[in-house]
Amino acid sequence: MSEAGLAQAVKKMEDAGVSPAAISVFSHYYQVLEGEHTGFIPEETISPLTSVDCLEDYQVDPGQAQAALAKTVMIKLNGGLGTSMGMDKAKSLLPVRAGLTFLDIICQQVMAARKEFGVSLPLIFMNSFRTQADTLAALQRHPGIEVSGLPLDFLQNQEPKLRADDLSPVSWEKDPSLEWCPPGHGDIYTALYGSGLLDKLIDAGYRYAMTSNSDNLGATPNAQIAGWFAASGAPYAAELCIRTINDRKGGHLAIRKADGQLILRDTAQTPPEQMEYFTDEHRHPFFHTNNLWFDLVKLRDTLIERDAVLGLPLIANHKTVDPADSQSPAVIQMETAMGAAIASFKGATALLVPRSRFLPVKTTNELTLVRSDIYDLGDNYHLHKVNDQEVAVNLDFRYFKKIADFEARFPAGVPSLRKAQSFKVSGPYTFGKDVKVQGRVSLETAEEQQVAAGTILAG
Known part of the structure; x- marks a missing residue:
């Protein structure tokens, strides 16, 4: 020793x-x-x-x-x-x-x-x-x-x-x-x-x-x-x-x-x-x-x-x-x-x-989930899941990994995931207010893209 x-x-x-x-x-x-x-x-x-x-x-x-x-x-x-x-x-x-x-x-x-x-x-x-x-x-x-x-x-x-x-x-x-x-x-x-x-x-x-x-x-x-x-x-x-x-x-x-x-x-x-x-x-x-x-x-x-x-x-x-x-x-x-x-x-x-x-937040993928409408915050401040299915979120870490980038690309909040099964984003997307994800959605782009407010993304 x-x-x-x-x-x-x-x-x-x-x-x-x-x-x-x-x-x-x-x-x-x-x-x-x-x-x-x-x-x-x-x-x-x-x-x-x-x-x-x-x-x-x-x-x-x-x-x-x-x-x-x-x-x-x-x-x-x-x-x-x-x-x-x-x-x-x-x-x-x-x-x-x-x-x-x-x-x-x-x-x-x-x-x-x-x-x-x-x-x-x-x-x-x-x-x-x-x-x-x-x-x-x-x-x-x-x-x-x-x-x-x-x-x-x-x-x-x-x-x-x-x-x-x-x-x-x-x-x-x-x-x-x-x-x-x-x-x-x-x-x-x-x-x-x-x-x-x-x-x-x-x-x-x-x-x-x-x-x-x-x-x-x-x-x-x-x-x-x-x-x-x-x-x-x-x-x-x-x-x-x-x-x-x-x-x-x-x-x-x-x-x-x-x-x-x-x-x-x-x-x-x-x-x-x-x-x-x-x-x-x-x-x-x-x-x-x-x-x-x-x-x-x-x-x-x-x-x-x-x-x-x-x-x-x-x-x-x-x-x-x-x-x-x-x-x-x-x-x-x-x-x-x-x-x-x-x-x-x-x-x-x-x-x-x-x-x-068990609702840990280790990455912005999990942060997206706990911020989304698949959870309600009850009177006792417990997070209550309002849908039965699991939602898989996979955000492009090149653009969403750091919290400052994440906030900039979801300036009006994360999309609605209540009717989603999966949400995958590859590329530099920015999302407007009240975007809704339904079913299995996968987005891919090589250039800056804006998802307009009120858009329904349906897989």
Whole structure:
């Protein structure tokens, strides 16, 4: 092991005030990185997960559901900048519906649940050092969202980017902030523990956490799931959806043959020659939504027992220190995934939930869908799908990938998709007001084209 490289990195973290728990976890993964590891989970070492509890079949006493939700805290992962869509601030600050951002809608969902069930339901964001200021400023527009005695956010840890050639912490005088990176959303457990927030939540009487991505407006407060999780006695649970042919890239749960433990397997953990098994939606019929529930007390006990190291699989992300400069030094960012923690808890379980709880926005294709009229925003600020069929959107990323370009090409809003089956755009189109898409529509042009206001595009 490069003792000098690890020592330099630890010293850098200590000087920056990084928590001892985070330094312990970093040191663990540094040694894993130096060792010989593939991170692969071969098909022959697992059994497919073929049956799980189904939320729609589960009946929970309303009183028990309310009692469980009263002990639940809602945590939203909010460290992403939305750089893939050309943003330079928290992705959750992107307008989604009627001028409301992801953050606005999340706050209103929580306020509605508090009123309906008579619970405190704290809402806490896990920010990165790049999203914290903008997010806290935006939360000022929501008086009453903060629960007395608890913060609105906690910071994801930061760690040094490591030079790919010798694993020493990289130096970049042009912009020293680029010397640091977040350790992936698997850091949530370390950050909760090392910041002291985990103890504070438990001391305040909270027992359960429901965690999801801030760009998934389907992951709403749910008393029925809270009641199911409390009654299960499980330390940890993942929400799953039925996998379709369009979900072949998403991670899935499986049963490790060696000990019967539930584990998460993603694309990067599948040997290339076995991808046919990974992408088979019949062999592995459920996908992982990244909506997670965990018992705060059992999490704390486990972290104490393991010196803050849950032992999640390492993701070695190879990049350049300046993502915008391909000639800058090559670096490795050590990351982990939040959902992989299911393997760290004996007795962990899963729940099959409706597809409505999985509405992530990763690209402008998904943004088109959630902004369209195939969804209504209810009084409780839940997105309700108003048509039965799935609509496939495929926008030309040359002209629609960045949010500024997307807005310029849909200046009066996205077309109506209520009667659409698919909507594909190839080329530089700009759309007028009240355009309607019906059936399967595919547009293609090499030159600038304007789709006039009121046009009905019928496939």
